[in-house]
Amino acid sequence: MENQAVVLTPQDKADLQDLVACPVCDTLARYSSVPQGGQGRCARCHHVLIMPRENAMTRIVMLAVTGAILMVSAVSFPFLTIETHGLRQQASVLDTILAYSDGLMVPLSLAMAALIVVLPLMRLAAILYTVAPMALWHHAARGAAQAFRLAETLKPWAMAEVFIVGVAVALVKVGGLATLTIGPAFWAFAALVLVTVMNDNFMSSLIIWKTLEARGRI
Amino acid sequence: MENAGSARTYLTARDAGLINCTTCGRVSSADETACARCGAALASRDTQSLQKVWAWWIAGIIAFVPANLYPMLKTATLGTETESTLLGGILELVHHGSLGIAAIVFFASIVIPASKFLAVAYLALSIGRPSRFTAHRRHQIYKVVEFVGRWSMIDVFVVAILTALVQLGSAASIHPGIAAVSFALSVAFTMLSAQSFDARLIWDADKEPHT
Numbered sequence: 221m222e223n224q225a226v227v228l229t230p231q232d233k234a235d236l237q238d239l240v241a242c243p244v245c246d247t248l249a250r251y252s253s254v255p256q257g258g259q260g261r262c263a264r265c266h267h268v269l270i271m272p273r274e275n276a277m278t279r280i281v282m283l284a285v286t287g288a289i290l291m292v293s294a295v296s297f298p299f300l301t302i303e304t305h306g307l308r309q310q311a312s313v314l315d316t317i318l319a320y321s322d323g324l325m326v327p328l329s330l331a332m333a334a335l336i337v338v339l340p341l342m343r344l345a346a347i348l349y350t351v352a353p354m355a356l357w358h359h360a361a362r363g364a365a366q367a368f369r370l371a372e373t374l375k376p377w378a379m380a381e382v383f384i385v386g387v388a389v390a391l392v393k394v395g396g397l398a399t400l401t402i403g404p405a406f407w408a409f410a411a412l413v414l415v416t417v418m419n420d421n422f423m424s425s426l427i428i429w430k431t432l433e434a435r436g437r438i
Numbered sequence: 439m440e441n442a443g444s445a446r447t448y449l450t451a452r453d454a455g456l457i458n459c460t461t462c463g464r465v466s467s468a469d470e471t472a473c474a475r476c477g478a479a480l481a482s483r484d485t486q487s488l489q490k491v492w493a494w495w496i497a498g499i500i501a502f503v504p505a506n507l508y509p510m511l512k513t514a515t516l517g518t519e520t521e522s523t524l525l526g527g528i529l530e531l532v533h534h535g536s537l538g539i540a541a542i543v544f545f546a547s548i549v550i551p552a553s554k555f556l557a558v559a560y561l562a563l564s565i566g567r568p569s570r571f572t573a574h575r576r577h578q579i580y581k582v583v584e585f586v587g588r589w590s591m592i593d594v595f596v597v598a599i600l601t602a603l604v605q606l607g608s609a610a611s612i613h614p615g616i617a618a619v620s621f622a623l624s625v626a627f628t629m630l631s632a633q634s635f636d637a638r639l640i641w642d643a644d645k646e647p648h649t
Contacts (some may be wrong), residue, residue, distance in 0.1 A: 236456070236464075236465045236466070236467070239456075239465040240463045240464075240465065241450075241451040241456070241458030241459070241463055241464075241465050242458075242463075243458065243459075243460040243461075243463060243637075243638075244577065244637045244638065244641070245448075245450070245573075245577075245637070245638060245640075245641035246450040246451050246452055246458050246638045246641060246642075247448045247449065247450050247451075247641075248448075248449050248450065248451055248454060248456070248458075248465065263448065264448045264641070265573070265574070265577055265641060266574075269463065300599070300602075300603055302603050302604065302606070304606065304609070304610075305609065307606040307607060307609055309603060309604070309605050309606055311599070311602035311603045315602040316595075316598045316599050316601075316602040317598070318602070319597070319598040319599075319601035319602045319614060320598060320601075320614055320618065320619075322613070322614075324616065324619070325614060325616070325618065325619055327619070328594070328618060328619050328622055331622060331626075332594075332595075332598060335591065336595075365475070365476050365477050366477065368476070369461060369476055369477065369478065372461065376584075376587070376588055376629060376633070377588075379588055379591055382588055382589055382591050382592055382595065383595050385542075385589075385592055386591075386592045386593075386594075386595030386596045386598075386599060387595070387599055389539055389542060389543060389592060389596045390595075390596045390599035390600050390603070392536055392539045393531070393536075393539070393596070393600065394600065394603065394604060396534065397610075398606075425462070426462065426463045429461075429462035429463065429464070429475055429476055432475075432476075433464075433475045
């Protein structure tokens with residue numbers, strides 16, 4: 221994306237469609253096509269502006285559906301079991317969330333539920349709502365722009381992958397003292413993290429916005 | 439992206455009398471208040487950005503103090519109860535010989551939050567002043583701060599998992615301490631502080647072509 225010295229007159233607003241401004245440094249550039257698998261970077265600050273991927277929409281839909289299924293199984297299957305001296309304790313993801321449900325700490329339980337389960341699910345749902353109609357029927361659904369804006373806002377707050385690293389740390393902490401069994405929910409969570417990372421790799425938000433505008437009723 | 443030697447001037451949306459939408463990259467004319475593509479509110483620069491950054495920054499520091507002073511974890515083994523703070527838990531890990539894990543927790547819950555406070559403060563202070571670092575360097579600092587912030591939440595999750603798991607009656611049981619709440623708040627506040635920062639401010643000062 222090279223940035224030519226663009227001469228603009230106020231009246232040719234239609235011409236603005238060809239321009240893109242870097243969200244990081246405000247530099248204008250012409251929206252040019254980048255080969256599949258490549259990256260279009262801002263000439264000044266090198267921020268990745270667009271990142272087209274082959275069949276991106278189909279892949280995003282499939283990965284988001286997979287992610288949602290994995291999240292449901294992560295919440296419903298057994299998560300971790302600890303055993304020592306004949307004593308046995310099983311914990312599900314829900315038990316982990318409820319760990320802070322004592323007295324003053326209740327709000328933290330709610331926050332945990334949001335960060336680990338609710339927000340990641342909401343984000344997947346919002347992505348599906350934005351992309352699936354375009355992948356299946358070409359046109360975007362009503363309110364797709366709001367849904368995608370929500371997905372972008374939620375991104376830093378969906379912390380499933382932070383949680384899985386937390387699990388690893390906790391396992392090492394108690395590993396020496398008792399026998400641990402890792403249940404299917406753990407693997408579902410680990411897979412969910414991979415799926416989310418792959419999904420984010422296929423999603424170039426600028427391209428999705430452009431496509432939404434071209435096909436949608438925004 | 440390369441040719442560091444060539445001096446170039448870059449035309450920004452503001453210089454062209456246009457407004458850039460930071461959500462979707464659309465360029466709008468200066469009289470529009472909401473982006474026609476994504477519906478986000480438009481502002482050439484977020485003039486209140488620094489105020490918001492400092493407000494969340496101070497809230498984060500305030501919450502960080504009790505997070506370090508009060509117990510994070512209460513362990514009861516055979517009738518005796520011990521309380522451990524953030525730092526205490528790390529020392530315990532070192533004691534057990536799990537140096538790797540101790541290092542992870544030390545970085546995630548002490549080094550990262552502390553350096554985040556410093557980095558955000560530095561970035562906010564460097565706006566409108568001559569800076570030792572180039573805009574590129576400061577932008578890198580900002581990206582690292584933004585990326586790394588959420589990982590500090592690890593400790594809150596570890597405490598929750600331990601609490602859910604280690605409930606073995608009188609043999610051993612673990613309960614969370616109140617520091618977990620303030621720690622979680624501190625992480626959330628610093629994330630908000632970093633998000634309020636308008637990255638375009640870093641580049642505005644860098645008007646002269648860089649070499």
